[in-house]
Amino acid sequence: MTARERLQTVQNRIELACESCGRDPAEVRLIAVSKMQSVDAMKELYDLGIRRFGESRLQEAQPKIEALPGDIEWHFIGQMQSNKAKKIASCFPVIHTLCSHVQLVEIAKQDSSVSAFIEINVANEPQKGGISAEKLDAFLPDVLQYPHVHFRGLMAVGPAVAPEQMRRYFQHLCQVNQKVGGEWLSMGMSGDYDVAIQEGSTHIRVGTALFGAR
Ligand SMILES: *Cc1c(COP(=O)(O)O)cnc(C)c1O
Numbered sequence: 001m002t003a004r005e006r007l008q009t010v011q012n013r014i015e016l017a018c019e020s021c022g023r024d025p026a027e028v029r030l031i032a033v034s035k036m037q038s039v040d041a042m043k044e045l046y047d048l049g050i051r052r053f054g055e056s057r058l059q060e061a062q063p064k065i066e067a068l069p070g071d072i073e074w075h076f077i078g079q080m081q082s083n084k085a086k087k088i089a090s091c092f093p094v095i096h097t098l099c100s101h102v103q104l105v106e107i108a109k110q111d112s113s114v115s116a117f118i119e120i121n122v123a124n125e126p127q128k129g130g131i132s133a134e135k136l137d138a139f140l141p142d143v144l145q146y147p148h149v150h151f152r153g154l155m156a157v158g159p160a161v162a163p164e165q166m167r168r169y170f171q172h173l174c175q176v177n178q179k180v181g182g183e184w185l186s187m188g189m190s191g192d193y194d195v196a197i198q199e200g201s202t203h204i205r206v207g208t209a210l211f212g213a214r
Helices: 003-021 039-047 058-067 082-091 101-107 133-144 163-179 193-198
Strands: 029-033 052-055 073-076 094-098 114-119 149-155 184-186 203-206
Touching: 003 029, 003 039, 003 193, 039 058, 052 058, 058 073, 058 082, 073 082, 082 101, 094 101, 094 149, 101 133, 114 133, 114 184, 133 149, 133 163, 149 163, 163 184, 163 193, 184 203, 193 203
Parallel strands: 029 052, 029 203, 052 073, 073 094, 094 114, 114 149, 149 184
Antiparallel strands: none
8 A cells, every 4th residue: 555545544534433423523633653664654644744743752753853844743652751851842842641740840941832641541551651540630730830831631552452442441531531621632543543533532643554564
């Protein structure tokens, strides 16, 4: 398949998912997850109209940010080492994986403002990033104290289960997001973005389905 065909397939599935639950496709933002993909492959998607890319490592992203056009919106989706958080915030206007006070302090040290999702560890998996939904009540007021850090909503990377089994995690995340006043919701990857859309996602993070295997 060509990049154009893969993008068309993803866009069709987004539209179908929206139709199935009465949502407007304009509410769903597609983030092309480009970790481990070449600048050339990214340029192809850029030329097809993609303007949001997601990267999970600062070192890998920096040369790509330099090489690609300036009108791209860069999304940081990897686990964030706190000693790199300040630099990450200066390169990425949107961070999906905020989950600690130390990160927050570092992010707030740079001048530009960032949009931030708080990452929730929805299935309480020890190897994954994010905080438990219970800890959110204590962490959110902390985030809201920093005027440069705009809390936008919640994010989760689900456990490796079948898409239909993800639904309950997505539903739970959406409920918690509404409770805390999140306007955006980052959930859904190549295998389950249509289920995520049906459950309220506004930002789907799609790698393999757009680029092919990593
Ligand atoms: C790699 C990654 C994705 C994309 O995964 P695919 O299955 O290739 O679509 C999405 N979100 C996060 C946080 C990732 O690390």
